[in-house]
Amino acid sequence: MMFKKPKGTRDFTPIEMKKRRIIENKLRTVFDSYNFKEINTPTFESFELLSKKTGEDIRKQLFVFKDHGNREMGLRPELTSSVVRFYINELKNLPKPLKLYYFANCFRYENPQAGRYREFWQMGCELIGSKYPIADAEIINLAMDGLNKINMDYEINIGHLGVLKGIFKEFELSEDEELKIRRLIDKEDYEGLENYLSELKSSDELKDIIFKILNSKGDKSVIPDLKEVLKDYPTSIEALNNLEEILEFVKHDNIVINFGIARGLDYYTGMVFEIYGKREGARQVCGGGRYDNLIELFGEQPTPAVGFAYGFDRVMLNIDDFEVEDESILIIPIKKDKKLLKECLNIADKLRKSGKSVEVDLMNRKLNKALNYANTVGINKVIIVGEKELSEGKVSLKNMKTGEQELVGLEDL
RNA sequence: GCCGGGGUAGGGUAGUGGCUAUCCUGGGGGACUGUGGAUCCCCUGACCCGGGUUCAAUUCCCGGUCCCGGCCCCA
DSSP states (O other), X not given: OOOOOOTTOOOOOHHHHHHXXXXXXXXXXXXXXXXXXXXXXXXXXXXXXXXXXXXXXXXXXXXXXXXXXXXXXXXXXXXXXXXXXXXXXXXXXXXXXXXXXXXXXXXXXXXXXXXXXXEEEEEEEEXXXXXXXXXXXXXXXXHHHHHHHTTOOOEEEEEXXXXXXXXXXXXXXXXXXXXXXXXHHHHTOHHHHHHHHHHSTTXXXXXXXXXXXXXXXXXXXXXXXXXXXXXXXXXXXXXXXXXXXXXXXXXXXXXXXXXXXXXXXXXXXXXXXXXXXXXXXXXXXXXXXEOTTHXXXXXXXXXXXXXXXXEHHHHHHXXXXXXOOOOXXXXXXXXXXXXXXXXXXXXXXXXXXXXXXXXXXXXXXXXHHHHHHHHHHTOOEEEEEOHHHHHTTEEEEEETTTOOEEEEEGGGO
16 A cells, blocks of 8 residues: 555544534534634744643644744644734734634644544534633633533542642742642552652641542532631632632533642633543543633733633544434436437436435446445435436336335426 | 564465465456346466575565654644
8 A cells, every 4th residue: 555644533424423423513502502613823833822821831832843944833723822823913902702613623743542533523613702611611601512512421520720839829939849849649649749748848727628628529518517617718619619600600510620620731710620421531521711811921901701611522422423424316218329318417407406316327337236335325215217218208206215206397396 | 863573466364494475355358249236267476675694585684665553743
């Protein structure tokens, strides 16, 4: 074989594409129903933009290249940076809230494993301009409604970075220390966390508080208890109040409060959430949260924003497989003379204009072979065009499922 | 970047240090000249790549690559 597809990429068969489109369209209707508006941005951006919120280290996880003008470019690893750039370039003067969504392929230079590819699809949204809890809630509700729409079983965990940040502030931890702690929390490496915390000054109290926060996991009722524990940490209390307000507007009840969600890197500022499916190895299907500092980081005046993205491929892995079938028609001339063939094309043209999915035999097949073909590819109806019937203005319409066949006037097709 | 398991026609497989590499399925054509799912026949089409060992490698060894999965990481 001469060519193979690049590592970590996939070809999608017609059946796979059909299924992906069905799911995509269902999710799309939910975004539309919240009156989010679809946008698109370039597949590649300047490396500088892509590395802005994470730093140079990101390079090894990006597809980076230089264009002919020696400008350094990268394939987008996600859409948030691009959307924010677009917002700052052109959309910042639109009325708020700005509600945007996208469905796009993204690229990360990583080793493939279950549910991880070098090219993958994200469907997500950004709600820009509202700092209010109801905006956070709308994002959570939208994320859950989408998955409900496609009947996916999931678990959602919601946290708030302000709680831990309030603690870090009181204990005056350095940025490095804070980052290291968040990494360990995100990984759920509690043993490593305990060891690390033991090394720090004021370790006992800090350790005690952090583990109390991490253990506050469950339904909404954990919040009042945690407030009591954290009553001396005003920033944390503020965060808990914020989270409580948000949850008042979240319409689904099956949520888990979990302050262990540290969401990878640092641009989230408030509420954060993750959604998990059931499949082992590719469980996380969605992540999101509030990022009120990012737009400012990109050089615009401070603007609150909140959003999420589905990992579309993981969504596909976490739903039950389903059958797809399409309504299609094959038109077969009984003989291969030009007049009959042209008549076939005329009929096809008419049916196509009325929205039907129509094939004309292109293989010069004899009738029995053509029927055989129709049968194996799952064509529902066959129109047989013969001279005798045609002279009376009729054709044979055959239902491939039932085998029934009837003469139909050309006008009645 | 690291680790484990794999790689034989489009899909699924058998097998071997040597002879025309097995079978099923799929695809094209025919038997069948105006009615499908059957049967028969013909055609199509593969040992991942490179190096080594050997008289001889698809087979054994090494390296690479890709796939599956696990770490690291995951904006």
